[in-house]
Amino acid sequence: xxxxxxxxxxxxxxxxxxxxxxxxxxxxxxxxxxxxxxxxxxxxxxxxxxxxxxxxxxxxxxxxxxxxxxxxxxxxxxxxxxxxxxxxxxxxxxxxxxxxxxxxxxxxxxxxxxxxxxxxxxxxxxxxxxxxxxxxxxxxxxxxxxxxxxxxxxxxxxxxxxxxxxxxxxxxxxxxxxxxxxxxxxxxxxxxxxxxxxxxxxxxxxxxxxxxxxxxxxxxxxxxxxxxxxxxxxxxxxxxxxxxxxxxxxxxxxxxxxxxxxxxxxxxxxxxxxxxxxxxxxxxxxxxxxxxxxxxxxxxxxxxxxxxxxxxxxxxxxxxxxxxxxxxxxxxxxxxxxxxxxxxxxxxxxxxxxxxxxxxxxxxxxxxxxxxxxxxxxxxxxxxxxxxxxxxxxxxxxxxxxxxxxxxxxxxxxxxxxxxxxxxxxxxxxxxxxxxxxxxxxxxxxxxxxxxxxxxxxxxxxxxxxxxxxxxxxxxxxxxxxxxxxxxxxxxxxxxxxxxxxxxxxxxxxxxxxxxxxxxxxxxxxxxxxxxxxxxxxxxxxxxxxxxxxxxxxxxxxxxxxxxxxxxxxxxxxxxxxxxxxxxxxxxxxxxxxxxxxxxxxxxxxxxxxxxxxxxxxxxxxxxxxxxxxxxxxxxxxxxxxxxxxxxxxxxxxxxxxxxxxxxxxxxxxxxxxxxxxxxxxx
Numbered sequence: 001x002x003x004x005x006x007x008x009x010x011x012x013x014x015x016x017x018x019x020x021x022x023x024x025x026x027x028x029x030x031x032x033x034x035x036x037x038x039x040x041x042x043x044x045x046x047x048x049x050x051x052x053x054x055x056x057x058x059x060x061x062x063x064x065x066x067x068x069x070x071x072x073x074x075x076x077x078x079x080x081x082x083x084x085x086x087x088x089x090x091x092x093x094x095x096x097x098x099x100x101x102x103x104x105x106x107x108x109x110x111x112x113x114x115x116x117x118x119x120x121x122x123x124x125x126x127x128x129x130x131x132x133x134x135x136x137x138x139x140x141x142x143x144x145x146x147x148x149x150x151x152x153x154x155x156x157x158x159x160x161x162x163x164x165x166x167x168x169x170x171x172x173x174x175x176x177x178x179x180x181x182x183x184x185x186x187x188x189x190x191x192x193x194x195x196x197x198x199x200x201x202x203x204x205x206x207x208x209x210x211x212x213x214x215x216x217x218x219x220x221x222x223x224x225x226x227x228x229x230x231x232x233x234x235x236x237x238x239x240x241x242x243x244x245x246x247x248x249x250x251x252x253x254x255x256x257x258x259x260x261x262x263x264x265x266x267x268x269x270x271x272x273x274x275x276x277x278x279x280x281x282x283x284x285x286x287x288x289x290x291x292x293x294x295x296x297x298x299x300x301x302x303x304x305x306x307x308x309x310x311x312x313x314x315x316x317x318x319x320x321x322x323x324x325x326x327x328x329x330x331x332x333x334x335x336x337x338x339x340x341x342x343x344x345x346x347x348x349x350x351x352x353x354x355x356x357x358x359x360x361x362x363x364x365x366x367x368x369x370x371x372x373x374x375x376x377x378x379x380x381x382x383x384x385x386x387x388x389x390x391x392x393x394x395x396x397x398x399x400x401x402x403x404x405x406x407x408x409x410x411x412x413x414x415x416x417x418x419x420x421x422x423x424x425x426x427x428x429x430x431x432x433x434x435x436x437x438x439x440x441x442x443x444x445x446x447x448x449x450x451x452x453x454x455x456x457x458x459x460x461x462x463x464x465x466x467x468x469x470x471x472x473x474x475x476x477x478x479x480x481x482x483x484x485x486x487x488x489x490x491x492x493x494x495x496x497x498x499x500x501x502x503x504x505x506x507x508x509x510x511x512x513x514x515x516x517x518x519x520x521x522x523x524x525x526x527x528x529x530x531x532x533x534x535x536x537x538x539x540x541x542x543x544x545x546x547x548x549x550x551x552x553x554x555x556x557x558x559x560x561x562x563x564x565x566x567x568x569x570x571x572x573x574x575x576x577x578x579x580x581x582x583x584x585x586x587x588x589x590x591x592x593x594x595x596x597x598x599x600x601x602x603x604x605x606x607x608x609x610x611x612x613x614x615x616x617x618x619x620x621x622x623x624x625x626x627x628x629x630x631x632x633x634x635x636x637x638x639x640x641x642x643x644x645x646x647x648x649x650x651x652x653x654x655x656x657x658x659x660x661x662x663x664x665x666x667x668x669x670x671x672x673x674x675x676x677x678x679x680x681x682x683x
Contacts, residue, residue, distance in 0.1 A: 032291045034067065034173050035302065037258065039265065040282030041207040043308030045221060045272060047317040048357075048547055053221060054273075056207040059182040062094075062191065064166070066173045067291060069200025073147045079198060080162045080179075081155060083191075087180055090187050094180040097168075097226070098161035100135045102154070108135040116229060121164070169263040178264060182208050214368035217320050219361050219387035220313070220485070220545060222271020223370050227261060235261040258303070259284050272311060272545065275484045279549050279558070282308035307552035314355035314547045314561075319664060323348060323358040326660035327643070331362055334648045340614055340623045341381040344645040345388035346657055347528040348665075351637045353563040354529070354541030356483065358661065361388040390487040393521035394644055396477070397608025397651065398451045399629045400516030402534060402579055404459055405444050407471035409575035413462040416578050419443050422454035431508050433457055448582025449590040451607065453515050460514025465505065468514060469494045474569045475530050475540065477522055482542035482566065490526060493519035516608055527629050528642035534583075535604070535631035535640050537576050538569035580604050584634055592628070595655035599662050600670075604637075605630035607651030623647040628654040632662050639665060 045054035062083065070076050087094045099114035099121060110118050122129040127141045142160035143149060151159065162179065171177040179201070188203045195201075209224055227235075239260055243253055259281075261267070267281075268274035285305030290298045323346050331342045341363075348358040363384040365377050377384050386392060408414040422439035425432055435453040439446075447455035460468060469492055473479060478492030491497055493513040495505045512518040522530075525543060533540040541563055548560035583604030587596045596603045608627035613620055626648040631640040641661055643654040 030293060032067070033288055035286050035288050036174050036176065037262070038285040038287045038301070038305050039206075040284055040305035041307045042209065042224070042282060043280040043552060044310045045280075046310060046312045047315050047320075048313060048355075049316065049318075050312070051317050052212050053216060053313070053315075053317065055210050055212070057210040058205050059208045060185065060188045061178055061204050061206045062180040062183060062187075063202050063204055064171065064177040064179060065200045065202050066171060066176065067200070067289070068295070075199075076163070077146065077148060077151070077159055079201060080159050081151065082197070083179060083201065084155075084158050084162075086187065086190060087183070090184060092180060092183045092187055094162075095165060095178060096158065096161050097165050098157065100139055100157065102157075108139060108157075110135050120168075120229060126164075126167070175262060175264060176202075181206070211367050213317075214366040214370075215324070215364065216317055217315055217324075217359060218271075218365055218367045218370075219389070220271055220315065220359050221367060222273035222275075223269050223367055224266045224273050225269050225371070227263060227265045227267045229263075231267055232261055232263055232265075235267075255283075258286070271485060272313065276311055276546065276549075279311060280308040282306050282552075309558055310550045310552060310554060312547045312550065313545055314350075314357060315359065315545065316357050318668065319348060319661065320358045320360065322664040323657075323661055324360040324362070324364065326657045327360050327362050327645075328364075330654070330657050331645055334645060334653055340621055340647040342647060343382045343388065344643070344654075345392065345524045346641065346643045346661070347389050347525045348661060349525075349528045349532045349543060349640050351532040351535045351631060351640050352541075354481075354532070354543045355547065356525070356543055356545050357639060359389045359525070359545070361386065387485075388644070389524045390483065390485055391523070393488050393490045393523055394625055394627065395610035395612075396516040396520055396522050396527060397610040397625070397627055398453075398516055399527060399530075399606050399608035399627050399651070400472075400477075400514065400520060401448060401451065401456050402583070402606055402629070403472050403475050403477065403530070404456050404463070404468060404514045405448060405579050405582065406475075406534075406571060406575055407463055407468050408459040409444070409578060410471065410571055411463060411467060414444055414459055416445070417443055420447070420455045420458045422452050424454070426454050426457045426511075428457070428461070428508055428511060433508075433511065444578060445582040445585055448579065448606065449585035451591075456515050457511040460511045463514070465494050465510040465513055468510070474567050475533050476526055476567070477520075477530060479526070481523075481525050481529050482544070482564075483525065484545055487525065488523050490523055491519050491521040516610070524642050524644050527627070527644075528640055531629040531631050531642060532637075532640035533567075533569065534576065534579060535637035537573060538571040539565055540567040540569065542566050580634070582606075583630070587630075591650075591652040592655040595652070595659045596662075599632070599659055600666050601632045601662065602634035603630055603632040603658075603662060604634050605655065605658070607655070609650045612646070624649060626651040626654045628652075628658055630655075630658050632666075 041056045044052060047053055084094060099111040099117040100108060101111050103109050121127060121138055122133055127138060129137060129141060139157055143156050146160055146163045148156040148159055166177045191198050191201055191203055243256060268277040283306040285301055286303040287299050288302050327344055327346050331344050343362060345361045349356055363382040365384045419441045421441050422435055424435045424438040439450050439452045442452050442455050472492055478490045480487055480489050497519055498505045509518050513520060529543055544561050546561050549558040551558060583606055586592050586605045587603045591607060592605050606629050610625045612623050612625055626645045628643045628651050631637045641658045643657045645654045
């Protein structure tokens with residue numbers, strides 16, 4: 001037997017192409033063999049209780065096998081045109097990534113937000129057109145390149161889209177082209193019935209992401225999609241650097257190359273899907289295809305693909321649902337007539353671990369409809385694609401007074417009995433600042449309960465901005481929390497920030513910063529962790545969404561996220577207890593009393609209200625943001641909550657969201673604790 005071997009390198013994956021002949025005479029009885037890489041199923045994503053959030057299901061895909069797909073362009077065009085017509089008649093989506101489209105007036109335009117793809121299309125390696133070439137110029141060049149003159153221009157654009165994508169993704173024997181994904185069995189049957197016409201068109205069973213409920217924590221879970229040119233280049237550079245800087249054996253390098261990304265791969269785009277791409281992705285396999293002279297095809301795996309790891313989140317899906325529903329319902333109840341879009345966010349954190357138990361942003365969306373409704377979501381009021389828990393920053397308002405109080409107590413500028421008189425006005429040199437009421441004489445506990453501006457103007461003035469900021473930083477304000485996902489850092493008002501923007505810190509800024517105004521901007525997860533740090537008596541933990549990672553069959557724990565202390569504030573217990581008493585007063589005799597009446601456990605809380613201005617239809621519109629930071633149970637805290645609702649009257653209005661979450665949390669906990677213990681006989 002004579003063996004002929006040629007090596008093909010596609011996207012750093014080394015594959016072999018082999019021709020075997022019994023007698024070596026003109027390839028009689030020859031068997032052609034070639035290897036293709038096979039993607040592994042992605043790992044599952046579970047909630048903290050083992051409930052499946054994201055899994056895989058099987059579906060049909062339509063692919064072009066280069067070994068038998070026609071090489072003549074005219075034959076390809078007819079097959080592609082028929083496939084497009086078939087899919088569209090069955091309302092099936094086919095892969096259409098060409099950055100050229102017809103607008104509502106029937107005019108050819110470049111697709112919005114596709115600048116890099118348009119540049120690649122015009123590049124000298126493709127159409128070789130000038131940078132100023134129009135969409136019409138590009139399509140005409142594609143029609144000429146792919147001999148599409150016999151088709152009307154709308155059809156020609158569709159066929160050109162497929163042909164261009166085949167070229168862009170490196171279509172070859174080793175890299176099949178996926179024409180359509182997740183098509184119906186009816187469409188598959190038609191293709192099989194007409195297999196003589198659809199030469200080289202094959203249907204395969206692939207795995208697809210499936211969401212148990214796509215509305216649960218979509219901003220956290222994230223989505224997968226076809227890899228972009230930028231992502232592909234980035235992954236390729238990282239692989240090259242890894243191999244060059246590592247000490248790997250030849251077999252290890254071959255394995256790394258086998259798992260290199262190609263331009264037909266799907267990757268996590270954001271959320272956990274993106275952040276844990278390496279764990280969820282799995283390891284590719286190799287399938288050897290054999291074709292004899294009669295065209296008979298057989299295949300077998302020479303390397304079995306390995307499913308990605310299972311990721312267990314800290315999120316409690318039941319608590320998450322309650323948080324989402326309560327937030328949405330309360331927002332819709334409180335929607336003002338200001339013209340500002342309703343929006344908000346809530347985060348729930350375990351005070352002793354930094355685990356994020358719930359993380360909700362409104363408006364939201366359904367991950368199952370993400371790609372279908374992407375353009376609609378992109379333009380929707382309230383920007384539903386934004387993760388307001390991690391990416392939006394807000395003035396903290398009076399929630400900042402907890403930090404100011406702690407600083408004052410620790411620096412001994414006040415004690416539990418220190419009083420300041422509030423007549424609703426505070427004269428600071430030639431500027432007059434105000435309070436919402438004339439509270440009379442107040443100590444720090446009643447100052448927190450009444451949220452008196454005058455009390456904290458005095459404390460801030462005694463401390464100074466530099467000292468206040470030392471305590472704010474210890475409490476995590478203006479500092480990233482350390483979660484696995486992208487988060488904003490926020491802004492801690494002070495001299496450093498003003499200098500960074502080429503401005504100066506003014507005398508009156510200090511007292512405004514002390515009540516949460518000035519330049520202060522924090523994320524909701526920062527505020528939740530701020531509350532958690534106070535609740536657990538001064539230990540700030542790194543926040544996290546990943547509880548642990550297991551292998552695909554759940555037999556081994558690959559890694560587990562341990563509680564990580566970021567800051568030991570070393571605040572005195574006396575100072576913390578005084579501040580906590582003020583927070584308890586807010587819920588027992590203060591503004592949040594009615595909201596927390598039905599909760600079985602005592603709650604400590606602080607509200608905040610900030611005025612915001614936005615431009616709506618060219619007009620400046622004013623509104624208020626309401627915030628609430630809280631923890632419970634008061635005596636032995638377990639969870640902390642931060643809530644923001646944009647465009648409401650006050651922070652007090654947000655308290656019912658926290659109350660709903662506490663009610664669910666404690667009722668569920670009580671149900672679990674009252675259940676029959678395991679491994680005990682019923683009597």
